[in-house]
Amino acid sequence: xxxxxxxxxxxxxxxxxxxxxRCDPISGHTALYWYRxxxxxxxxxxxxxxxxxxxDKSGLPSDRFSxxxxxxxxxxxxxxxxxxxxxxxxxxxxxxxxGYGYTFGSxxxxxxx
Amino acid sequence: xxxxxxxxxxxxVPEGENLVLNCSFTDSAIYNLQWFRQxxxxxLTSLLLIQSSQREQxxxxxxxxxxxxxGRSTLYIAxxxxxxxxxxxxxxxxxxxxxxxxxxxxxxxxKA
Numbered sequence: 001x002x003x004x005x006x007x008x009x010x011x012x013x014x015x016x017x018x019x020x021x022r023c024d025p026i027s028g029h030t031a032l033y034w035y036r037x038x039x040x041x042x043x044x045x046x047x048x049x050x051x052x053x054x055x056d057k058s059g060l061p062s063d064r065f066s067x068x069x070x071x072x073x074x075x076x077x078x079x080x081x082x083x084x085x086x087x088x089x090x091x092x093x094x095x096x097x098x099g100y101g102y103t104f105g106s107x108x109x110x111x112x113x
Numbered sequence: 114x115x116x117x118x119x120x121x122x123x124x125x126v127p128e129g130e131n132l133v134l135n136c137s138f139t140d141s142a143i144y145n146l147q148w149f150r151q152x153x154x155x156x157l158t159s160l161l162l163i164q165s166s167q168r169e170q171x172x173x174x175x176x177x178x179x180x181x182x183x184g185r186s187t188l189y190i191a192x193x194x195x196x197x198x199x200x201x202x203x204x205x206x207x208x209x210x211x212x213x214x215x216x217x218x219x220x221x222x223x224k225a
Contacts, residue, residue: 041217043215099206103159104159
C-alpha cells in the first residue's frame with residue numbers, strides 16, 4: 001500500500017482480556033518494527049522483523065507479549081491478559097531494509113480499563 | 114548501551130525565527146540518525162536521515178548536521194512557521210544491532 005496501515009486505530013479492552021494489533025507495512029518493505037509510546041514518554045522498542053523472522057525481540061516487556069509476521073508482510077502484535085500498564089499507543093514502522101529510513105503508521109491507541 | 118538525549122524539552126519561539134534543536138548520543142558507533150516530527154495524536158513523519166558517513170542533510174527549510182565524534186546532531190529550522198509546531202524526535206540506529214533508539218523529543222511551539 002501507499003503507507004503503513006495499522007488497525008484498529010483505537011481499542012478499549014477490559015483488564016485480563018487478550019488483544020491483537022495489526023500492522024500492514026508498505027509493499028516491498030522487508031523490515032518491520034513495533035514500538036510503544038506511553039503517555040508523555042518516548043518511544044520504546046518492542047521487536048524487529050526481517051522478513052518473517054524476528055532477529056531482535058529484546059524489547060518485548062513480558063511473555064504476555066508476542067508478535068508474528070506472515071508472508072513477509074502483515075504483522076500482528078498480541079498482548080495476552082492485558083494489564084492497565086499496557087495502555088499506550090502502539091506504533092508500527094517499516095523500511096525497505098534494515099538501515100533505511102522508517103515510515104510509521106498512525107498507531108493503535110490501546111486503553112485497558 | 115546507546116542513550117539519546119534531546120535538549121531543550123520544550124521551546125516556544127515567535128514566527129519567523131531561526132532555531133536549533135539538539136540531539137546527543139552516547140555511543141558513536143552509529144549506522145544512521147533520523148529526525149522525525151510528531152503531531153499530537155498522530156504517528157511520526159520522517160524529516161531527514163543522515164548516514165554515518167555524512168555530515169549533513171537538507172530538505173527545504175530544514176538542515177540536519179551530524180558530528181559522530183562528539184555524539185551530536187542538530188536540526189536547524191529556518192524562518193519558523195506556526196505549522197512547524199510539533200514534537201521533534203531524534204533517533205539513532207547503531208551498527209551491530211537492529212533497534213533504533215529514540216530521544217524523548219523537543220516540543221516546539223511557534224507563535225503567530
